[in-house]
Amino acid sequence: MKKRVARLMALSMAAAMTVSLAACGGGDGGSSSDGGSKDGGSASGGEKEIIYWNIGTESPDKDVITKAVEKFNSETESGYTVTSIPTQNDTYKEKLVVAMSSGECPDMYSCWSGGPMFEYIDSGFGQPIDDLFNASDIKDKLMESAIGQATYNDKVYAVPYQNVSMSGIFYNKEMFDKYKLEEPKTLADLENICDTLKENDITPFALANSSKWTGSMYYMNLAARYGGLEPFQKAVAGEGKFTDECFIKAGEKVQEWVEAGYFPDGVNSLSEDDGQAKQLMYQETAGMLLCGSWYTGTFATDSEEFYEKIGWFPFPAIEESDADPSIMIGTVGDQFIVFNCEGEKLEAAFECAETHLDDEVIDFEVENGKIPPVIGIEDKLTDSITKEVVEAANNASEIQLWYDQYLPPAVATAHLDGLQEVFGLTKTPQEAQEAMQKAMDDYLADKAE
Numbered sequence: 001m002k003k004r005v006a007r008l009m010a011l012s013m014a015a016a017m018t019v020s021l022a023a024c025g026g027g028d029g030g031s032s033s034d035g036g037s038k039d040g041g042s043a044s045g046g047e048k049e050i051i052y053w054n055i056g057t058e059s060p061d062k063d064v065i066t067k068a069v070e071k072f073n074s075e076t077e078s079g080y081t082v083t084s085i086p087t088q089n090d091t092y093k094e095k096l097v098v099a100m101s102s103g104e105c106p107d108m109y110s111c112w113s114g115g116p117m118f119e120y121i122d123s124g125f126g127q128p129i130d131d132l133f134n135a136s137d138i139k140d141k142l143m144e145s146a147i148g149q150a151t152y153n154d155k156v157y158a159v160p161y162q163n164v165s166m167s168g169i170f171y172n173k174e175m176f177d178k179y180k181l182e183e184p185k186t187l188a189d190l191e192n193i194c195d196t197l198k199e200n201d202i203t204p205f206a207l208a209n210s211s212k213w214t215g216s217m218y219y220m221n222l223a224a225r226y227g228g229l230e231p232f233q234k235a236v237a238g239e240g241k242f243t244d245e246c247f248i249k250a251g252e253k254v255q256e257w258v259e260a261g262y263f264p265d266g267v268n269s270l271s272e273d274d275g276q277a278k279q280l281m282y283q284e285t286a287g288m289l290l291c292g293s294w295y296t297g298t299f300a301t302d303s304e305e306f307y308e309k310i311g312w313f314p315f316p317a318i319e320e321s322d323a324d325p326s327i328m329i330g331t332v333g334d335q336f337i338v339f340n341c342e343g344e345k346l347e348a349a350f351e352c353a354e355t356h357l358d359d360e361v362i363d364f365e366v367e368n369g370k371i372p373p374v375i376g377i378e379d380k381l382t383d384s385i386t387k388e389v390v391e392a393a394n395n396a397s398e399i400q401l402w403y404d405q406y407l408p409p410a411v412a413t414a415h416l417d418g419l420q421e422v423f424g425l426t427k428t429p430q431e432a433q434e435a436m437q438k439a440m441d442d443y444l445a446d447k448a449e
Contacts, residue, residue, distance in 0.1 A: 050082045050341070050349050053096065053109040057086045060297045060368035061162070068361050072352040080348035082108075090211055090273050100125050107341040108349040113149040113158070113331060114405035115412060117338065121157055126338045128155040132350045138357050145332040145399070146373035160333025161356035164371040165292040166314075166389050166399075167217050167329040170299070173311045175202070175287045183313040187225065190316050194262050197287045204262040206286035208270035208277035212416035213404055215254075215267075215423050217290050220329045220403055221315040222250035228323040229400050235437070236407070238444045242437040243430070246323075251422050251429025258423060268424050282306060290315070292330065293389040297369030300383075312385045314392045328396040331405065333373045407440075414439035 056065035069084045085106070087095055093116065099105050105125045111117050120126050133139055133156045139147075142160060150158040169190075176182070176193075179200060184190040194204035209215040223232065227246025234240030257263065264286070270276040278298060280286035289295065299307040317325035337353040339346055355361065362372045366380050371390060378390045393399065404412035418432030 048080050050080050050108060050345060050352065051106040052082050052084045052349075052352070053092075053106040054084060054086050054335070055089050055092050055110065056084070057088055059301045060365070060370065062086060063368065064162070064361065064365050064370065065356075067364055068356040068358070069352065071358065071361065072355040075355075076348065076351060078344070078348035078351060080345065082349070082352045088273055096120075105340045107345060108337055108339050108353065110162075110335040110337050111158075112402070112405040113160070113333060113336050114401050115408045116405065117158065117336065118152050119409060120338065121152055125340050126157045127340065127342060127346060128157055129159075129339060129346075129350060130156050132347065133159075136350075136354055138354055141357060141374050143332055143373045143375055149331065149333050149401070150336055158336035158338045159350070159353040159356070160336050160373050161353065162365075162370065162372070163294055163334035164332050164373050164377070164390060164393055165294050165330045165334040166393050167221060167290065167292055168312050168314045168389065168392065169288050169290045170281070170295055171288045171311050171313070172281065172284060172309055174309050175284065176311070183311070184316045186316050187318045193288075194257070194260070198261055202284075203264050203280060203286040204288055205257075205264075206277045206280035206289040207263050207267050208272040208274075209263075209267045209420060209423055210269055211272045212420045213402070214272050214277065214291065215419055216403055216416060217292075217329070218254055218257075219250050219419055219422075220400065221290070222253050223247055224327050224329060224400060225315065225318045225323055225325065226250055226321050229327060229398055232400065232403075235440065238440075242440060243433045247433050248429050251419070251432060254419075254422055255425060255429065258425060263423070268420055278302070292334075293371065293386070294334065294369075296383065296385050296389070300369045310385065312388055324397050326392075326395055326397045327400065328392055328398075329400045329402065330393070331401055332393070332399065408443045411436065411439045411443055 052069065054065055056062040065084055065086070069082050073081055096105075096109060096111070100120065100123060111120065117126070138159065143164075146160040147156065150156055150160050171183075175197075179196050181193050181196060184193060197204045207214055207218075223246050226249045227244065231240055231244040231246050235242045235244065258267075264270060264280060277289060277291075278295075281289055282303070293312075299310055314328065337356070339349050341349055357372070357374065362374060362377075363380070365372050366377075369383065369386065371377060371381070371386050378387065378394075381387050381390065400406075403415055407415065414436045418427060418435045421427035422429055422432050
């Protein structure tokens with residue numbers, strides 16, 4: 001009991017200190033839909049109502065979830081009805097943790113794989129679904145790597161459904177053509193592009209970093225290109241340190257780019273959830289945007305005409321580094337539905353989760369720029385960028401899950417807080433990494449007790 005309370009307190013403190021998340025999807029708060037969606041509401045549903053929390057507040061995420069929930073509600077013979085309650089991305093984790101800390105939790109909820117999800121499960125707010133999963137068609141439908149990210153301690157706890165999300169750099173093709181720029185092969189090439197854009201009064205990177213996880217995209221890619229994934233894996237296992245040279249170099253490069261003017265003025269005050277990064281792209285005052293591949297759906301939904309201008313490339317190699325440049329940062333699944341109910345209600349909630357992977361819903365996702373984590377999805381793709389993303393994922397020697405998903409919440413918070421100060425030039429990379437390492441040391445010491 002003491003362990004469970006301690007975990008909940010740690011989660012609550014982490015949520016209070018930062019409301020950043022690892023994946024995009026939020027919007028302007030909860031929204032209603034005909035598919036049984038409402039704002040607020042109690043965390044647990046009535047006898048025949050299943051409460052489903054998620055971050056589908058904006059298209060296309062909202063439309064996908066609404067379609068799946070409507071399909072379940074109209075076709076199920078379980079007698080249950082699912083009510084979807086979407087919440088804006090940057091407040092979602094805090095809302096979820098507060099509900100858990102007060103002893104309440106929705107019947108089913110979407111979240112990201114990794115450290116936070118494992119903490120939810122350890123705190124008693126996730127049920128293993130092996131029997132239901134093994135008897136379901138989705139077992140043979142989902143990518144193996146997606147199932148792996150839904151598994152904890154050799155048990156399946158979640159249904160991945162939303163997206164194969166890889167970080168990469170979106171760019172304005174017309175702008176590149178105008179200034180005779182080509183997709184970079186190396187970091188030096190990328191910096192030459194940035195310098196050319198700066199010379200023409202264009203901000204190289206559209207970045208809104210009040211959410212903190214957006215800046216982490218740059219850092220994670222740089223650290224992986226400098227040192228590969230082994231330093232991160234060793235640091236998490238307690239066999240290495242987050243003060244390793246590759247982490248320090250990544251932070252130093254971020255600050256070098258800040259000082260060179262590669263990011264917008266006031267970058268740490270700009271809001272991703274309010275669309276301030278993408279607006280810089282739409283206004284064509286910025287030439288590139290490094291983020292998750294879910295942005296294909298964002299761009300296409302906002303303006304098909306603008307999306308025609310967009311190209312994409314993976315983060316380039318660093319010439320002096322021996323790290324494998326095929327390594328990608330991302331997730332296979334992006335959103336994972338976890339269950340906090342039992343018996344017939346669990347069976348019905350799982351059925352609703354299965355509906356998210358129905359062929360009709362998958363086709364709808366693809367039409368809206370998503371890449372559902374199912375086998376053979378590349379055969380359904382017609383969009384050139386999504387094809388490139390899947391190709392990069394398939395060719396990657398390894399895929400590193402986003403730091404703030406993979407790491408324990410307190411360590412993720414230390415990473416995001418420290419890195420934001422690195423972007424703000426108020427903390428050195430060494431100071432930021434020492435704080436992150438201390439959080440890791442404290443976590444490992446607590447875990448060993």
